[in-house]
Amino acid sequence: MFEAAETEPRPADPGPARDRAKSVIRTEGLSMIFGAVRALDRLDIDIAEGEFVSIMGPSGSGKTTLLNILSCLDTPSEGVYRLDGVDVSGMSEQQRAMIRREKIGLVFQQFHLIPYLTALENVMLAQHYHSVADAGEAREHLGNVGLADRADHLPSQLSGGEKQRVCIARALVNEPAIILADEPTGNLDEENEKVVVELLQRLHGEGRTIALVTHNPEMGALAGRTIYLRHGRLDRQVIR
Numbered sequence: 001m002f003e004a005a006e007t008e009p010r011p012a013d014p015g016p017a018r019d020r021a022k023s024v025i026r027t028e029g030l031s032m033i034f035g036a037v038r039a040l041d042r043l044d045i046d047i048a049e050g051e052f053v054s055i056m057g058p059s060g061s062g063k064t065t066l067l068n069i070l071s072c073l074d075t076p077s078e079g080v081y082r083l084d085g086v087d088v089s090g091m092s093e094q095q096r097a098m099i100r101r102e103k104i105g106l107v108f109q110q111f112h113l114i115p116y117l118t119a120l121e122n123v124m125l126a127q128h129y130h131s132v133a134d135a136g137e138a139r140e141h142l143g144n145v146g147l148a149d150r151a152d153h154l155p156s157q158l159s160g161g162e163k164q165r166v167c168i169a170r171a172l173v174n175e176p177a178i179i180l181a182d183e184p185t186g187n188l189d190e191e192n193e194k195v196v197v198e199l200l201q202r203l204h205g206e207g208r209t210i211a212l213v214t215h216n217p218e219m220g221a222l223a224g225r226t227i228y229l230r231h232g233r234l235d236r237q238v239i240r
């Protein structure tokens, strides 16, 4: 019986799930050159649909530069960036802005909130770009980050952690498939950090693709894979 089983044809090894899934973010020879500084140096990375990847590395290793390109805010000096299979590296600013609004939710360490708009209006502004302003939906997203009772506050009337959570609500209001976050808990206390971590885990559970830049090893370890950058290059990867 054992013999028979041995002679049966075996299916080809499908490899890790990541290799089978559709690639959402793929860079080939990606470089970003600022004068004499090579902030990214021929970087090849591949992130599959639904994957949660953290990006770590020393200060100045190119993490924010990479995220700015992945979010279509910047274009690389050299190399190719394919988003959902489409080469976006040569696209105009307008085209990239459209793709960003369609597909990407961005959370920055610096909040970039409009100072004269309330929390609710800041979230609705993101909807506005999407041409469907819906106060109820915006309020719901503020509620999801525990800020239902701060909807009418101006950014100057919010704490750092509250501002960060407004940014997260704003990033999520259009239900983006891809979430890119640059040190989203860098300004938060432990309790608010927990709120953000749980939110990221929930989003991952819902099937979103997440790339998270962090200096916090515990947060980095939440991801299924960590990419370590060094001098703009891929230093190593840890797969969990």
Ligand SMILES: Nc1ncnc2c1ncn2[C@@H]1O[C@H](COP(=O)(O)OP(=O)(O)OP(=O)(O)O)[C@@H](O)[C@H]1O
Residues within 6 Å of the ligand: 034, 035, 037, 038, 039, 057, 058, 059, 060, 061, 062, 063, 064, 065, 066
């Ligand atoms: N606009 C720019 N002009 C010139 N140099 C830049 C510019 N942006 C970034 N750099 C340089 O590129 C390198 C990578 O910067 P980047 O902000 O990507 O680092 P980082 O890994 O995000 O660091 P940190 O952990 O401190 O946020 C740094 O040496 C930085 O000084």
Ligand SMILES: [Mg+2]
Residues within 6 Å of the ligand: 063, 064, 065
């Ligand atoms: Mg940075």
